[in-house]
Amino acid sequence: MELVDNQVAVITGGASGIGRTTAKTFADHGASVVVADIDEDGSDTVAEITENGGESTFVQTNVSDPDDVQQMIETAVEEYGGLDILYNNAAIEGPVSQLHEYDNNSFEQVLDVNLKGVWYGIKYAIDAMLADNGGSIISASSIGGEVAVPQYSGYGAAKAAVSHLTKYAAIEYADEGIRANAVAPGIVRTEMIERTIEEHPEMEEQFQETEPMPGLADPQEIANAVLFLGSDLSSRVTGVTLPVEGGYLAQ
Ligand SMILES: NC(=O)c1ccc[n+]([C@@H]2O[C@H](COP(=O)([O-])OP(=O)(O)OC[C@H]3O[C@@H](n4cnc5c(N)ncnc54)[C@H](O)[C@@H]3O)[C@@H](O)[C@H]2O)c1
Numbered sequence: 001m002e003l004v005d006n007q008v009a010v011i012t013g014g015a016s017g018i019g020r021t022t023a024k025t026f027a028d029h030g031a032s033v034v035v036a037d038i039d040e041d042g043s044d045t046v047a048e049i050t051e052n053g054g055e056s057t058f059v060q061t062n063v064s065d066p067d068d069v070q071q072m073i074e075t076a077v078e079e080y081g082g083l084d085i086l087y088n089n090a091a092i093e094g095p096v097s098q099l100h101e102y103d104n105n106s107f108e109q110v111l112d113v114n115l116k117g118v119w120y121g122i123k124y125a126i127d128a129m130l131a132d133n134g135g136s137i138i139s140a141s142s143i144g145g146e147v148a149v150p151q152y153s154g155y156g157a158a159k160a161a162v163s164h165l166t167k168y169a170a171i172e173y174a175d176e177g178i179r180a181n182a183v184a185p186g187i188v189r190t191e192m193i194e195r196t197i198e199e200h201p202e203m204e205e206q207f208q209e210t211e212p213m214p215g216l217a218d219p220q221e222i223a224n225a226v227l228f229l230g231s232d233l234s235s236r237v238t239g240v241t242l243p244v245e246g247g248y249l250a251q
Contacts, residue, residue, distance in 0.1 A: 003231040010073065011023045017188070018185070021222075035058045037058075069124050088118040089139075096199070139162050144159050146184055
């Protein structure tokens with residue numbers, strides 16, 4: 001079943017990990033996908049989609065630059081005639097550090113990408129969706145935005161703000177046909193987690209045991225939740241942060 005047939009989706013951070021898998025999943029389900037990433041490897045995601053018969057365009061985007069984000073949304077409108085779905089997925093992990101030792105510049109970078117980037121995305125997507133028939137905006141939060149995860153204060157604060165911002169977008173545009181939700185993954189086997197394990201090998205065992213369900217999540221398990229929130233299957237769902245974390249937050 002094609003859940004987002006003929007829809008236009010923009011996915012940030014589509015060069016890697018969850019974003020890459022989500023871009024391919026949306027294309028498999030019939031969407032035209034704009035892959036946006038600061039890393040030009042996003043064009044590899046596009047190549048994979050088009051080789052499989054899908055429709056996709058890459059636009060190099062720094063989500064912390066409002067002009068870039070505006071250009072990203074315009075690309076969807078110009079190439080495919082509108083915007084139905086935005087997944088604000090791009091983020092950086094920042095340092096793993098106790099709060100009092102957390103580097104100030106790193107904190108600003110984390111806020112610039114993980115919070116301001118999402119805010120710009122929501123803002124310019126709403127502009128395009130108001131001009132069209134509404135749409136669905138999904139943003140990447142994290143378990144670290146729901147509860148405090150030691151040594152992730154900057155990242156967690158930004159993610160908590162993403163979930164809260166999502167509620168504002170949901171209520172302000174509920175009568176305009178625009179829904180806004182977030183997903184809160186636990187520990188997902190992606191390049192982001194691999195980088196952390198490389199720098200802090202002692203964390204691998206901790207990651208393996210974080211979620212009550214065994215092991216780490218597969219990026220596809222997050223992409224499936226984003227697909228649900230992007231499609232009409234979730235037509236009455238707005239303003240929520242959907243945990244996809246093997247039961248972590250139920251404890
Ligand atoms: N992997 C996990 O365990 C996990 C857990 C909870 C939440 N998340 C969230 O899921 C999302 C995806 O994470 P991932 O694990 O796939 O990460 P990843 O590092 O594999 O991919 C992130 C992508 O974002 C891009 N990016 C970074 N800064 C950018 C910028 N300024 N502008 C545009 N693109 C930029 C990177 O180039 C990369 O392609 C993130 O929001 C992350 O915080 C991940």
